[in-house]
Structure formats: C-alpha cells, structure tokens
Amino acid sequence: MNFPDFIKRDFSLRSFNTFGIDETASLYMEVKTVDDLMQIYRHASLMKVPRLIVGGGSNLLLTGHFDGLALRMAMKGMHIEREDKEYVYVSAAAGEKWHDLVSWTLKSGLGGLENLSWIPGTVGAAPVQNIGAYGAELKDCFFSLKAFDFEKGILIELGKADCRFAYRSSVFKNALRNRVAIVEVTFALPKSWKPNITYAEVEREVKRRGITGPTPEEISEIIVEIRQRKLPDPAVLGNAGSFFKNPAITAERLSELKINYPGMPAYIQTDGRYRIAAGWLIDQCGWKGRRMGNAGVCETQALVLVNHGRASGADIATLAKAIEKEVFDRFAIRLEPEPVFV
Known part of the structure; x- marks a missing residue:
C-alpha cells in the first residue's frame, strides 16, 4: 500500500x-x-x-x-477564552503537558485544577481517562472540547454530557475510541473558588502546616509533594502511575469483608456502593516491592507497576494478570487495569 x-x-x-x-x-x-x-x-x-x-x-x-x-x-497553546459572572473559561491545546496547564492557571490566579497537580500526560489525553486524584476529577471543571472526527472529516465540539464521563472513563474509551482526535479542551474555573481538602492525606498535611485558609497554590504544592514522595519518576523508573482502578462493591459485600478485614479502606459513592483502595488489596497480598523478572511493583505504592529496565509490555501484562488473580482468589474482587493495552 x-x-x-x-x-x-x-x-x-x-x-x-x-x-x-x-x-x-x-x-x-x-x-x-x-x-x-x-x-x-x-x-x-x-x-x-x-x-x-x-x-x-x-x-x-x-x-x-x-x-x-x-x-x-503535539498541538500547543493556552489562553483565557472568555469569562462570565461565575467562571473564567480556559482553553488548552491537546499537546500541552497537563501539569503545565495546572501551573499556568495557578499563576493566572485561577483555582479549580490544583487537586489534579503533577498528573503525568497531556491535556488532550486527560478527558479520555477522566483523570482524577485527591478528591477531584477532570469532569468537575470540564466545559467542552474540540475534536477531529475521522468519519466525517470535520471538527466537532462536545460538551460535558456528550463525553459521558465516568470513573476513569469516557466516551473516548468506548464509542469514540480512535474515531476522534481531541485537539483542544476548555475548562470552566470558578470565580468563587473553595478549597477541596476532602481527601484525608491532603487535609492532614494542611493541618500539619498550620494553614487555616489554603490557597490553590498551597494545595497544589502539598499534592505535588505527596505525589513525588509516593510515586516514582517515570524518567527514572518506567511506570504509568496507578495501574488499577479502585473497584466498587456493594454495602453488603463490604460488611462481609469487614469481618475478616476490619481495616479495609472503603469510600461511599453516590450510587450507594463503596470503592475499595486497589493498592491496599494488592499490598495485603504481599505484592509491594515484588518483581517478576524486570517487571515489578513499586516499593512505596502497590498500585504502581514498574519497568526495571528491560521489561516488555507483555511482561507488565503478565505481572498484572498474576496480581489480579491473587486479589480475586483472596477477596473475590476483580481488578481492572487503567492503561489502554495496545
């Protein structure tokens, strides 16, 4: 051809x-x-x-x-699109690094994205995964995006409802996967900003520093420090951050598990189910710091799988399968990987 x-x-x-x-x-x-x-x-x-x-x-x-x-x-560019009484609308091109956008909004005096600080990847990839961390998700500040539709040969615009955001998912991982290429994303950042310190680790650090009214910059600084302490730098030790989604189980199933595992961390969801910390499940099975050849589990965070230098993608996938099996055998809970396997 x-x-x-x-x-x-x-x-x-x-x-x-x-x-x-x-x-x-x-x-x-x-x-x-x-x-x-x-x-x-x-x-x-x-x-x-x-x-x-x-x-x-x-x-x-x-x-x-x-x-x-x-x-x-590899498209570049960030700018303030417009503003109204409630929001400032910020647009960024798909090829911009995500944390560069977060830093730019903070320097521009805009809050809203600070809880998503230091997440690797690009702006265009962020809606695909509906990235989330420390009590926040991309959809919380998302307004719209522009994407090229390969079936129609035109640029289309999608709003929040069109994107069908869910936990670590969106329409771009399903019906529109590889059909469209996101070229620009617009966020609605609130003028009446309020700090989000609902995540326990962030709240503890705010209190430890004696901060009574944290600014967006201070929250970002705390989260960057936490992430750098817990997660390996991909430039030093290859990884894709959190490898597994936190699984959701029913209240009844949680009660059953609490009998044998009273310390199991669980977080209630809007649908009444509970999300279980996948890293905790993996750690309980003794995987933290273990290796299978050149593929391994991070020593500081069991949710992160790492490449010790010469691992293939198949090696990482084999390790993931072994972890999934052991977690299921012990807890009857299925883990689902976050990364896209190609």
Whole structure:
C-alpha cells in the first residue's frame, strides 16, 4: 500500500510511553495542526489502517508492534477564552503537558485544577481517562472540547454530557475510541473558588502546616509533594502511575469483608456502593516491592507497576494478570487495569 511522504515508517514509540517500552508503529505522524489531521483524512490509504492516538503515553501499555498509524498529538497553546459572572473559561491545546496547564492557571490566579497537580500526560489525553486524584476529577471543571472526527472529516465540539464521563472513563474509551482526535479542551474555573481538602492525606498535611485558609497554590504544592514522595519518576523508573482502578462493591459485600478485614479502606459513592483502595488489596497480598523478572511493583505504592529496565509490555501484562488473580482468589474482587493495552 502506498503512503504519503510525510508519514514516517517503523517508528519507535519508546519516547512516547512512560513505561519506556521500545515497541514500534508501522506508520507515525506528529500532529501539530488540524490541517495535519485533514491530510490524513484526504488519503484513502491512511484511512484504511488502524489508528492509535498518542499523547504523553502515561496511560498506555504497548504489548507488541502496532501495525497501523500512530498519531502523536503535539498541538500547543493556552489562553483565557472568555469569562462570565461565575467562571473564567480556559482553553488548552491537546499537546500541552497537563501539569503545565495546572501551573499556568495557578499563576493566572485561577483555582479549580490544583487537586489534579503533577498528573503525568497531556491535556488532550486527560478527558479520555477522566483523570482524577485527591478528591477531584477532570469532569468537575470540564466545559467542552474540540475534536477531529475521522468519519466525517470535520471538527466537532462536545460538551460535558456528550463525553459521558465516568470513573476513569469516557466516551473516548468506548464509542469514540480512535474515531476522534481531541485537539483542544476548555475548562470552566470558578470565580468563587473553595478549597477541596476532602481527601484525608491532603487535609492532614494542611493541618500539619498550620494553614487555616489554603490557597490553590498551597494545595497544589502539598499534592505535588505527596505525589513525588509516593510515586516514582517515570524518567527514572518506567511506570504509568496507578495501574488499577479502585473497584466498587456493594454495602453488603463490604460488611462481609469487614469481618475478616476490619481495616479495609472503603469510600461511599453516590450510587450507594463503596470503592475499595486497589493498592491496599494488592499490598495485603504481599505484592509491594515484588518483581517478576524486570517487571515489578513499586516499593512505596502497590498500585504502581514498574519497568526495571528491560521489561516488555507483555511482561507488565503478565505481572498484572498474576496480581489480579491473587486479589480475586483472596477477596473475590476483580481488578481492572487503567492503561489502554495496545
């Protein structure tokens, strides 16, 4: 099959996945403008091959060679779109690093994203996962996004309801997976900002520092410090952050488990179910710090799987399966990975 000259062949994706796994894509293109996406749409040969949309690769597990077209979203730019009585609307291009956006909003005197500080990845990838941490989720401040629709060859705009946000999920992981490429995201940041310190670890640190009215900057600083203390730097030890979702169980099942595990941490949800800390389950099974060859579990956070240098994506997947089995055998709870397996 003939492909245009602007497409690179047999391209290594090692630099574009935080596990640092050296797998290749048959075809590759760096996307800097919407016109780049239109070029793909106009070439029938490119429209016939599978697509993989890549941001920072912090939620990606490459388990082998990708026989298709990898598109790395590299669009740049951040600006204040507009404001009204309640919100300031901030827009950022898909290729911007997520934490760079958080830092920029804080320097601009805007709160709302501080609880999501230091999360790896890009702005364009953030809605796909509906990233969340320390008592907040992306959807809390999300307003809209623009995406290129490969089926129609046009730019579309989606609001919050269109995105079908759920716990670590969205329409982009389901019905629109690889059909659209997110190019810009807009957030509604509240003018009447209130601190969110509902997460126990953050609340404890605020009290320890003697802060009575924390600012967005102070909350961000605390969260960055916590994350850096607990999570390994992907540049030093390859990882994708939290590897498993926190599973949800019924109140009845929780009561049964509490008989044998009274210290099991559980957090009630709006639907009446409880989320269990997946890291706690894994730790109880003795996996923290363990290795299977070059794939292992982080010594400081059992929820993080790591690449000790030469692990393949298949090695990481095998380790994940072993953990899932042991957790299920012991607790009858199924763990679900967060990363996308390719």
